[in-house]
Every structure is written in C-alpha cells, then in structure tokens.
Amino acid sequence: MVVTEPNQPPSASGPAAGVTAYGSLLGHAGGEQLALVCCPGKQPAFAVVLYRSPPYEFHVPALQVPRLSINLTASSVFGGVEAERRRTYEARRHSIFLTPPSAAVQWRKRSPSRHLAIYFRRQSLDDESDCADHLQHCGPIFNVTLPECTWLIEQLEAEMTAPGPFATEVVDSLAHLLLIGFACRRSRSTGPLQLSTALLRQLEEYVDANLARRILVADLAAVVGLPAQSFAKAYLRYTGRSPHQFVLAQRVERATDMLRHSPLSLTEVAAACGFSSQQHMTHVLSDRLGVAPSAVRGDALQESAASRNR
Numbered sequence: 001m002v003v004t005e006p007n008q009p010p011s012a013s014g015p016a017a018g019v020t021a022y023g024s025l026l027g028h029a030g031g032e033q034l035a036l037v038c039c040p041g042k043q044p045a046f047a048v049v050l051y052r053s054p055p056y057e058f059h060v061p062a063l064q065v066p067r068l069s070i071n072l073t074a075s076s077v078f079g080g081v082e083a084e085r086r087r088t089y090e091a092r093r094h095s096i097f098l099t100p101p102s103a104a105v106q107w108r109k110r111s112p113s114r115h116l117a118i119y120f121r122r123q124s125l126d127d128e129s130d131c132a133d134h135l136q137h138c139g140p141i142f143n144v145t146l147p148e149c150t151w152l153i154e155q156l157e158a159e160m161t162a163p164g165p166f167a168t169e170v171v172d173s174l175a176h177l178l179l180i181g182f183a184c185r186r187s188r189s190t191g192p193l194q195l196s197t198a199l200l201r202q203l204e205e206y207v208d209a210n211l212a213r214r215i216l217v218a219d220l221a222a223v224v225g226l227p228a229q230s231f232a233k234a235y236l237r238y239t240g241r242s243p244h245q246f247v248l249a250q251r252v253e254r255a256t257d258m259l260r261h262s263p264l265s266l267t268e269v270a271a272a273c274g275f276s277s278q279q280h281m282t283h284v285l286s287d288r289l290g291v292a293p294s295a296v297r298g299d300a301l302q303e304s305a306a307s308r309n310r
Contacts, residue, residue, distance in 0.1 A: 015047040015119035018063040029056035037171040046120035050160040057108040069097040072114040079107035089143040098141040139227035259296045
C-alpha cells in the first residue's frame with residue numbers, strides 16, 4: 001500500500017484509471033481530491049479517495065472498474081445511469097452509491113459536499129463466498145444506507161482526513177471490510193426479498209407523486225435500492241402482479257377519480273394520469289372497467305344530479 005498526496009494519481013490502470021478519469025472530471029467542475037490511498041504495483045487491486053466538491057454537474061463515462069461512493073455530507077443529488085431515467089435522490093450522510101464498470105452516469109448537486117470513493121478489482125475481495133462476485137457483477141445501486149457499516153465508514157473517513165502512523169494498513173483493512181460487508185448485505189437482499197407494508201407504501205407514494213410521467217421498473221427499483229431485474233422478480237413473487245400492472249392500476253384509479261370529481265377534459269385527465277393519449281386511456285379503462293371514460297363521467301353526473309333532486 002502507498003499513500004499519494006492530493007492530485008498525484010498512481011499509474012493509470014484498473015482502479016488507478018478510475019481515479020484519474022473521475023478526478024479529472026471533478027477537477028474541471030471545481031472539485032478536488034483531498035487524499036488518496038492505493039495498493040502498490042502496476043495493477044493495484046483497489047484505491048480509496050476522499051473528495052471535496054462545490055455544486056456541480058458533470059457526466060462520468062463508464063470506467064474500467066466498479067466505484068463505491070459514500071456521501072459524507074447530506075445533500076440532494078439529481079442524476080443516474082445515462083441510458084435510464086434520472087431522478088432526485090435525497091442522499092443522507094453515509095448513503096452509498098455503487099456504479100458498475102459498464103455504466104455511464106450523470107450527476108448534479110446543488111450544494112457543496114464531501115464523499116469517499118472506493119475503486120476496486122474482484123481480486124481485492126478475497127472472500128470465499130458469493131458476496132464478492134455479487135458486488136462485482138450487480139447493476140447500479142443508488143442511495144442505500146447500511147447502519148451496520150456506519151462505524152466502518154466513520155473510521156475510514158477519520159483515517160483519510162487525518163492519517164495516523166499506520167494509515168495505509170488501517171485504510172486497507174477498513175475498505176476491505178466495508179466492501180465485503182456491503183456485498184454480503186446486498187447479496188442477501190437480492191434473495192427471496194420480503195416486501196414489507198412500509199416498503200409497499202413507499203412505492204405507492206412514489207408512484208402517486210410521479211403518476212403524470214412515464215414510470216420505469218428501474219425507477220421503482222431505485223426507490224428500494226435494488227437492481228431492476230431483481231426488484232421486478234421480487235415484486236411479482238410477493239404481490240402476484242408485475243410492477244407494470246401495479247402502475248397501470250394506479251393510473252386507472254386516479255383517472256376514474258378525476259373523471260368523477262374534476263372538471264378537466266378527457267385529454268387533460270389522460271395527461272395527468274400518465275397515459276400517452278386520450279385514446280390510450282379510453283382503451284385501458286374500457287378493458288379494465290368495461291366502460292369508456294365518457295361513461296364514467298356521465299354516471300358521475302347523473303349521480304350528482306339525482307343527489308341534488310332528493
């Protein structure tokens with residue numbers, strides 16, 4: 001292990017290449033590298049970096065290795081994987097973002113922040129279980145917190161901020177324990193996931209707040225901090241319906257309520273409920289309810305008139 005001074009990256013290969021690429025982008029955005037610890041040799045197994053940044057917006061291309069980022073400052077961050085819908089994450093202190101090597105991302109922060117980043121190779125995780133393989137090959141995981149890892153993160157932050165006489169050894173051990181702990185936790189969470197009532201309510205609240213827009217499975221998966229495919233399987237297994245069917249049912253419920261109680265036109269109701277067009281809403285409601293939107297509104301008007309005449 002060697003410690004390099006800020007703004008002096010090691011030779012660019014593997015984790016070192018990630019350090020160089022990300023550091024250059026952050027530097028152009030006004031940020032700076034405060035400390036760097038990496039393994040020695042031509043192909044280091046991992047590198048740990050402490051960053052400080054002002055408000056920024058920048059694009060990070062796909063790197064050669066995974067990057068585990070840990071927020072040290074609570075902040076709102078907007079972005080995500082380039083090919084998917086971006087969203088706002090209310091990132092708490094010690095929240096974790098994992099970007100796999102295949103993913104290009106784009107982020108925007110409105111406030112100054114500090115964060116740690118661990119760039120690693122598979123061989124840096126000499127764990128004999130499947131946990132290391134899971135972390136190396138899983139998809140993006142954004143804005144999750146692991147209370148059991150809080151102490152490790154705090155110690156790692158302290159050692160990177162004010163290194164002691166055995167800083168390299170301490171950082172090596174802490175980073176390794178943190179990676180394995182995170183990997184094993186995520187590996188367990190993608191087993192037979194039990195979706196609690198509170199988690200289902202959280203998903204319903206997200207859909208309710210975003211119903212006017214297109215909602216992807218990846219958006220719902222991000223709410224619970226799971227890869228999209230794992231979430232879709234878990235949701236179907238637990239509820240008996242797919243995430244798409246869940247979102248569509250919410251659209252139908254909202255549309256029915258608006259048709260009965262709001263003066264908006266059919267086109268406006270369709271847009272407010274996230275249907276691609278009035279025709280799309282008509283097709284879905286006719287299929288689900290057996291009646292057209294105009295009939296739903298007509299029935300509501302008749303009920304209202306009858307109530308007034310009593």
